Amino acid sequence: MHLSIDAMSGDRGPAVVVDAVRDALGADRSLAVTLVGDEPALRSHLKPTDQLGTQLRIQHASEVVTMHDAPAEALRRKKDSSMRVAVNLVGGGDASACISAGNTGALMATAKFVLKTRPDIDRPAIVAEIPARQNRVFMLDLGANTDCSVDMLHQFARLGAEVSSAIAGVARPRIALLNIGEEQGKGNDVIRDAAARFEDDSAVNYVGFVEGNRLFDDVADVIVTDGFSGNVALKTMEGTAALVADFLRDAFNRSTGSRLRGLIARPVLRRLKARVDPRHYNGAVFAGLNGVVVKSHGGADAVAFRHAIDTAVLECRAGMAAALSQQTDRE
Numbered sequence: 001m002h003l004s005i006d007a008m009s010g011d012r013g014p015a016v017v018v019d020a021v022r023d024a025l026g027a028d029r030s031l032a033v034t035l036v037g038d039e040p041a042l043r044s045h046l047k048p049t050d051q052l053g054t055q056l057r058i059q060h061a062s063e064v065v066t067m068h069d070a071p072a073e074a075l076r077r078k079k080d081s082s083m084r085v086a087v088n089l090v091g092g093g094d095a096s097a098c099i100s101a102g103n104t105g106a107l108m109a110t111a112k113f114v115l116k117t118r119p120d121i122d123r124p125a126i127v128a129e130i131p132a133r134q135n136r137v138f139m140l141d142l143g144a145n146t147d148c149s150v151d152m153l154h155q156f157a158r159l160g161a162e163v164s165s166a167i168a169g170v171a172r173p174r175i176a177l178l179n180i181g182e183e184q185g186k187g188n189d190v191i192r193d194a195a196a197r198f199e200d201d202s203a204v205n206y207v208g209f210v211e212g213n214r215l216f217d218d219v220a221d222v223i224v225t226d227g228f229s230g231n232v233a234l235k236t237m238e239g240t241a242a243l244v245a246d247f248l249r250d251a252f253n254r255s256t257g258s259r260l261r262g263l264i265a266r267p268v269l270r271r272l273k274a275r276v277d278p279r280h281y282n283g284a285v286f287a288g289l290n291g292v293v294v295k296s297h298g299g300a301d302a303v304a305f306r307h308a309i310d311t312a313v314l315e316c317r318a319g320m321a322a323a324l325s326q327q328t329d330r331e
Helices: 014-027 039-044 071-077 082-091 104-115 150-168 189-200 227-252 256-264 266-276 302-330
Strands: 002-006 032-037 056-060 097-100 125-130 137-140 174-178 205-210 222-224 284-287 292-295
Touching (some): 002 082, 032 039, 032 082, 056 082, 071 082, 082 097, 097 302, 104 292, 150 174, 150 284, 150 302, 174 227, 189 205, 256 266
Parallel strands (some): 002 032, 097 292, 174 205, 174 222
Antiparallel strands (some): 284 292
16 A cells, blocks of 8 residues: 655644654555655655665655645646645555645645546545544535535535445444434425435435534434534534643642642543544545545644544555455456
8 A cells, every 4th residue: 555645735844744654654564655745855854764665755846835825826836746746646546545734725626636526426525533422423524515515415425424434344324414403394405405315315324413512422423514514513623622621731730739639630631632632533534536635634743644644544445445345246
């Protein structure tokens, strides 16, 4: 398996990417990575033990897409950007997947232009795992499409089911629609019509509406919504996690006694942090493309970026397994 990684576009620069790649390659000897970006800059972050050649390669790119670049301008004017070259490697069959922490709009525009959208999909969607009490839950769209039709939401349901099966191994994922209430007849016309469409499709394991306060409950494996609502929900989750962490830190630092209680509770707090830490959910899949593209958070550290790499690997392995199964069936 070969991944192409845009090493230049994240907020923290290539050092974070190189550290994450080093960790991933050490854990999986079957994995190969091409770091795409300014070659002298990338080489400056390598260690003597990082052997270029079999597992690790560098592809030089002279430009970088910034967070301020408009998607159309990045696509038109920065054809030798680390982002574009990394996606091109997937389009040319030289890489199984691309990972970038860069400008989301530019990455989506570039991926759509180079890889094209699947024939059965009108618009790709951003899907990612969100924290949950028990099973792994995936949500889409998280920002690619702010206005969605019934057809698009129906397609998102199928895409979400594919991602859930690929990454979490769920054979028949339960699909729910995000709504302002669980009762039948709640929501706007698009949501109600989408629910009717889901119910009529036997391929969609539809379980009904879900409200925002039950996103983390074990009511569904995939939650479908438009990109506007999904992005607001995602940012609210991230902000809430940070707020709770600040409240806990403040509570345990108020006095000597509270600090002592904090030391006693440290093992529990560490487990809590591990479960709600946004870094452990980093890596959003651009579903619906003719190729695997994973978007990392722009401010990801090495731990978070490693999770984006793991997501790409799981997606690729699932795709390879599906292709092998289809070939076996034909034979």
